[in-house]
Amino acid sequence: MSLLTRSPRQPVIIHRPGIVDLFIPTARCKPAAVARVAVLIIKLLALIAAADLFAGASQAQPKAAPAASAMLQIRVPLLKQGAKGSVHVWEECSGTLVDRHRGTVLTAWHCFDGGLDLTRPPLALIGDQWQPLRLGKVGGSMHDDWALTFLSKPILPSLQPLPVSFAAPAIGDALTMLGFQSPATEGTTGARVLVSATCNVTGIGPHWTQTDCRLAKGASGGAVISGQGVAANLVGIVSAQRGDQGVMFIPLSKLERYFSPP
Helix, strand or coil: CCEEECCCCCCEEEEECCEEEEEECCCCCCHHHHHHHHHHHHHHHHHHHHHHHHHHHHHHCCCCCCHHHHEEEEEEEEEEEECCEEEEEEEEEEEEEEECCCCEEEECHHHHCCEECCCCCCEEEECCEEEEEEEEEECCECCECCEEEEECCCCCCCCCCCCECCCCCCCCCEEEEEEEECCCCCCCCCCCEEEEEEEEEEEECCCCEEECCCCCCCCCCCEEEECCHHHCEEEEEEEEECHHHCEEEEEHHHCCCCCCCC
């Protein structure tokens, strides 16, 4: 707080750390003029203090990164049986970063279902580089279609994790889904596009939660998000699409005993 001190024939000193002291010699100025100048200086200091407080609040509450910055393309090498024997294919999926320091990525279990090609690791696209991905805990079936995976190099300055919520979904909840669309040709690895869909919860079953979202192949393992901006939370994992009924997802409320949010 600014201090005003005055004694006969001594200057009025208004002091604030970081601001040059202002001296108003009382012997050369009329009392009324001194008072007017002092009032103006006090108002100026109040404006500066308010600006400091506003800047401090801006620093304490940075803008939230968009949810898209947590999304990753995932490729899983599989061996599938064809007419002429085993065929090497890449399963294209999506994943959501939930812990940048540990490199934890949530995706769908069925992306790894089948014969894993042990000669090549699963991969996640970071920038323009494919990084090895390690499979951790999994649900193990379509009824528990989730997988925890870990990046081999979890230093990811360009990516922002998405907060996790274990709140159970309810009928009518508004959601946003994010996932990467696969190329049109099966087994190719061309450019993929991040797609977004907004929808509502239309049904809740013992395993999946049903929505009226529409997503393309390749979005499996993608993010189901509740809220927007600073209130956005990951609440589910894109699992499958049942005909005209829309996308089904695995709610994270089923994972609470396996997974703790970062």
